[in-house]
Amino acid sequence: MRKENRISSKKRKGYRDEKAALIILLIWIFLAVCVPLFGPYSPTEQNAEIRNQPMSLIHFFGTDEFGRDNFTRVWYGAGISLVIGVGSSLINGMIGILYGAVAGYRGKRIDMILMRAADVIAAIPSILYVILITLVMGPGIKSMIFGICIAGWIDMARVVRGEMIRLKETDFAAAAKIDGISGIRILFRHLLPNALGMIVVNFLFLIPQAIFTEAFLSFLGVGLSAPTASLGTLIQEGRDRMILYPCELLAPLITLCVLLVVFHILAMAMERRGGQTD
Amino acid sequence: MNMLDVRSLYVTYLSEEERVEAVRGIDFSAEEGKVTGIVGESGSGKSTAMLAVMGLLDHKAAVEAEKVSLFGNTVRAGDNAAIIFQDPLKCLNPTVKIGRQIAETVRNRKKCTWREAKKRSEELLDSVGIRHPRLRMKQYPFELSGGMRQRVVIAIALACEPNLIVADEPTTALDAAMQVRVIRLLKKIVKETNTALLLVSHNMGVIAAACDYVYVMKDGKMIENGCADDIFYNPQTEYTKKLLSDATAEQLLVKEKVFAAQENPLFTVRHLKKRFQNEEGVNDVSFDICEGEVFALAGESGSGKTTLAKILTGLEQPDSGEVFCRGERVDRKNRKRNKNMHGKVRMIFQDPYSSLNPCMTINEMLTETLRAKEKQIKFDQKERKKDRQRQIEQMLTRVGLSSLDGKRYPRELSGGQRQKAAIARALLLEPELLICDEAVSSLDAATRTQILDLLLRVVKEKKIACLFISHDMALIRRISHRTGVLYKGTLAECAKTRDLCRDPWHPYTKALLDSVMPPDPLKARKQKVPAVHEGKSEGGCPYFGSCGYKMEMCKDAAPEMYDFEGRAVSCHLYSKQQRAGRNPNYKMTSQI
Ligand SMILES: Nc1ncnc2c1ncn2[C@@H]1O[C@H](COP(=O)(O)OP(=O)(O)OP(=O)(O)O)[C@@H](O)[C@H]1O
Ligand code: SF4
Ligand SMILES: [Mg+2]
Numbered sequence: 001m002r003k004e005n006r007i008s009s010k011k012r013k014g015y016r017d018e019k020a021a022l023i024i025l026l027i028w029i030f031l032a033v034c035v036p037l038f039g040p041y042s043p044t045e046q047n048a049e050i051r052n053q054p055m056s057l058i059h060f061f062g063t064d065e066f067g068r069d070n071f072t073r074v075w076y077g078a079g080i081s082l083v084i085g086v087g088s089s090l091i092n093g094m095i096g097i098l099y100g101a102v103a104g105y106r107g108k109r110i111d112m113i114l115m116r117a118a119d120v121i122a123a124i125p126s127i128l129y130v131i132l133i134t135l136v137m138g139p140g141i142k143s144m145i146f147g148i149c150i151a152g153w154i155d156m157a158r159v160v161r162g163e164m165i166r167l168k169e170t171d172f173a174a175a176a177k178i179d180g181i182s183g184i185r186i187l188f189r190h191l192l193p194n195a196l197g198m199i200v201v202n203f204l205f206l207i208p209q210a211i212f213t214e215a216f217l218s219f220l221g222v223g224l225s226a227p228t229a230s231l232g233t234l235i236q237e238g239r240d241r242m243i244l245y246p247c248e249l250l251a252p253l254i255t256l257c258v259l260l261v262v263f264h265i266l267a268m269a270m271e272r273r274g275g276q277t278d
Numbered sequence: 279m280n281m282l283d284v285r286s287l288y289v290t291y292l293s294e295e296e297r298v299e300a301v302r303g304i305d306f307s308a309e310e311g312k313v314t315g316i317v318g319e320s321g322s323g324k325s326t327a328m329l330a331v332m333g334l335l336d337h338k339a340a341v342e343a344e345k346v347s348l349f350g351n352t353v354r355a356g357d358n359a360a361i362i363f364q365d366p367l368k369c370l371n372p373t374v375k376i377g378r379q380i381a382e383t384v385r386n387r388k389k390c391t392w393r394e395a396k397k398r399s400e401e402l403l404d405s406v407g408i409r410h411p412r413l414r415m416k417q418y419p420f421e422l423s424g425g426m427r428q429r430v431v432i433a434i435a436l437a438c439e440p441n442l443i444v445a446d447e448p449t450t451a452l453d454a455a456m457q458v459r460v461i462r463l464l465k466k467i468v469k470e471t472n473t474a475l476l477l478v479s480h481n482m483g484v485i486a487a488a489c490d491y492v493y494v495m496k497d498g499k500m501i502e503n504g505c506a507d508d509i510f511y512n513p514q515t516e517y518t519k520k521l522l523s524d525a526t527a528e529q530l531l532v533k534e535k536v537f538a539a540q541e542n543p544l545f546t547v548r549h550l551k552k553r554f555q556n557e558e559g560v561n562d563v564s565f566d567i568c569e570g571e572v573f574a575l576a577g578e579s580g581s582g583k584t585t586l587a588k589i590l591t592g593l594e595q596p597d598s599g600e601v602f603c604r605g606e607r608v609d610r611k612n613r614k615r616n617k618n619m620h621g622k623v624r625m626i627f628q629d630p631y632s633s634l635n636p637c638m639t640i641n642e643m644l645t646e647t648l649r650a651k652e653k654q655i656k657f658d659q660k661e662r663k664k665d666r667q668r669q670i671e672q673m674l675t676r677v678g679l680s681s682l683d684g685k686r687y688p689r690e691l692s693g694g695q696r697q698k699a700a701i702a703r704a705l706l707l708e709p710e711l712l713i714c715d716e717a718v719s720s721l722d723a724a725t726r727t728q729i730l731d732l733l734l735r736v737v738k739e740k741k742i743a744c745l746f747i748s749h750d751m752a753l754i755r756r757i758s759h760r761t762g763v764l765y766k767g768t769l770a771e772c773a774k775t776r777d778l779c780r781d782p783w784h785p786y787t788k789a790l791l792d793s794v795m796p797p798d799p800l801k802a803r804k805q806k807v808p809a810v811h812e813g814k815s816e817g818g819c820p821y822f823g824s825c826g827y828k829m830e831m832c833k834d835a836a837p838e839m840y841d842f843e844g845r846a847v848s849c850h851l852y853s854k855q856q857r858a859g860r861n862p863n864y865k866m867t868s869q870i
Pocket of ligand 1: 578580586
């Protein structure tokens with residue numbers, strides 16, 4: 001009894017976190033879209049007259065050494081992070097679902113071959129691929145997404161494969177097979193919808209992972225190149241001037257952390273909820 | 279002395295639209311060291327009353343009672359009382375090893391170290407008759423058979439050291455032999471630990487075998503009570519008499535089928551074999567099924583019934599052997615023919631909760647099935663699409679579902695409705711053979727009759743055949759024309775159901791029939807506990823280990839099928855050597 005109470009209070013708290021996270025995420029997206037588009041300043045245009053201004057009502061986070069409005073720059077960077085995170089996760093998700101579904105559903109030899117191939121790709125850390133690709137293709141959003149997608153789908157593929165192996169043994173899969181429904185249709189129409197919960201959870205975990213990879217590399221200076229500035233680049237630039245202008249470091253740093261945490265909370269909430277409906 | 283005392287208990291279910299008075303003022307009591315039974319048909323409020331006593335009905339229902347006391351205390355589930363449900367899997371966590379589950383309960387009850395709890399768990403498992411408890415503790419629930427799972431649940435119930443155990447249909451999901459064992463076990467435990475047991479069942483046989491005192495419940499009221507012998511031998515109310523006569527009468531749902539000589543079988547199965555890694559799945563099984571016939575397949579859990587069904591549907595490939603449909607060989611290597619086969623065999627699964635896709639409404643599911651059918655036979659696509667909805671609705675009405683049910687998801691339907699939906703799907707493709715794998719064993723008595731009626735009607739109208747798989751001999755007797763008895767993957771006997779039940783020839787068939795619990799306390803008490811089948815015999819008769827008629831020759835040579843005018847039996851008692859001295863015109867009769 002006592003245990004149950006504890007769980008249910010935990011549950012309630014979970015719902016609250018989830019709502020707060022969702023609202024923050026929506027605000028972040030809204031700002032990331034609207035501030036660079038409709039704001040009075042451009043994230044790239046330099047203006048020598050207003051260099052290194054402190055925080056004020058005109059420039060919420062002040063301006064940098066070239067007179068660019070930090071507020072606009074931060075949200076522009078957040079937008080880039082979101083684009084890279086969501087874009088690469090969508091591609092990763094798609095590849096992973098297809099790959100895992102085929103491997104899990106076909107089983108036996110094909111499963112063995114496909115999963116060993118995936119293991120080989122996954123043996124090298126994802127970051128190396130990204131560095132390699134940016135070196136070859138030149139820095140930029142496209143090469144960043146491409147690099148993340150080389151090995152990023154493997155987690156998704158493993159999850160989907162596991163679900164497929166479980167689902168294809170169920171009675172309803174057997175019933176569909178007896179009905180003479182084709183394998184492809186059983187896979188996509190009958191089995192995959194049942195794995196949707198897991199897929200969404202995994203997808204939500206992929207996003208912050210991609211965002212972090214991008215920020216990390218940009219911080220190291222391998223990722224995006226000027227003038228496109230992502231949150232990672234901003235943090236890197238802010239670091240040098242940390243003592244004099246702490247706002248230049250803190251603003252992008254906090255924005256990035258909140259973004260990562262929010263995605264994590266959402267993913268965990270989905271995971272919990274998936275457990276419940278099962 | 280009365281341990282549990284309940285006085286005028288009322289339970290009312292409250293839902294938005296209506297109030298249902300499930301229990302209307304009942305009094306009952308249970309004594310320590312005794313088994314108290316509660317019988318009544320489905321929906322009479324037995325389970326509700328038990329849940330109310332245990333305090334497990336939360337806000338859904340209003341419970342009122344003058345008095346519910348256990349030795350003067352209140353009843354607290356998990357503390358001084360424990361409950362066992364019909365489905366053992368509901369009580370067990372599938373992802374936790376059973377040892378841990380029991381040990382946790384032990385530790386909840388009293389402060390002790392994990393090691394002490396483990397030791398106690400081993401003792402408990404041992405006391406419920408599980409051999410090698412240390413090994414079993416490391417296993418997950420799905421690795422155990424049904425009977426073992428129920429024993430584990432009993433062990434968990436005992437771990438709370440309760441004064442009162444409530445068992446709600448504890449044996450309904452088990453096969454007959456296992457039923458007898460579990461009932462015996464419960465009786466023994468009650469005697470030894472001096473707890474009170476409240477046993478709820480709709481099966482008069484179980485009540486007769488287990489109970490000292492019986493309450494009969496109808497429409498939320500106790501209409502009769504008395505000690506077991508009084509209730510069974512001298513019932514006072516009409517209702518009790520009816521319950522008893524229903525249980526004893528051989529209510530046949532099918533008429534004896536007159537077989538025309540030389541009738542062409544619809545399905546012929548010859549020498550099917552299928553081996554799994556280490557054990558026999560199906561070993562050399564042959565039989566025929568005729569048009570319009572219900573062929574029952576009996577046998578205990580794990581005897582290969584489901585494996586056989588899966589081979590017939592094409593879900594599993596046999597290692598060797600053939601299946602013919604209307605004389606035409608079904609070739610599994612040939613893909614095209616295999617497709618044909620798909621249209622002819624349909625299967626209804628045991629568990630209506632897992633055989634319907636949770637992500638599809640009933641309509642969507644049926645549409646999928648129709649699509650598959652249209653693919654096989656080329657139809658004018660446009661024409662068909664319009665037709666689909668009409669066909670689906672017709673089928674839904676046929677099986678007794680409304681078109682509103684069609685828009686629902688499986689989780690919104692009751693067990694019976696789900697099974698009806700599964701039947702609708704099976705019939706939509708006009709099969710020639712309908713396989714029902716324990717299709718009604720998870721349903722309560724009333725729904726079960728409904729579904730059986732529906733099945734039999736369809737088989738008769740459509741002139742198809744039905745392979746009815748079940749471990750319940752009483753049920754098989756009521757609804758089938760012929761029966762095959764499977765034992766460890768081999769067909770022990772195959773004959774007309776009536777003959778087979780009245781006069782079994784194979785020793786195993788006899789054992790199977792004997793393990794059906796008679797609704798008669800005296801007979802039930804004398805009933806032998808069926809032996810646990812053990813020991814593999816290499817090359818010899820599979821039943822050698824537990825056979826009471828075994829001979830020297832049985833050990834080394836497996837018996838072949840001996841056929842006597844429609845009765846086939848696989849036992850050396852009927853072999854040529856045994857018949858050697860007899861008159862060649864001798865008409866074979868049962869040798870046991
Ligand atoms: N996929 C499999 N892999 C390995 N062994 C299997 C498999 N399926 C079944 N078996 C084994 O084959 C034997 C027959 O199993 P089957 O499911 O046919 O029994 P059953 O008669 O249907 O039992 P129940 O009454 O419990 O449903 C069992 O010993 C089982 O463990
Ligand atoms: S062959 Fe022998 S061991 Fe097997 S059932 Fe017959 S008598 Fe018993
Ligand atoms: Mg089975």
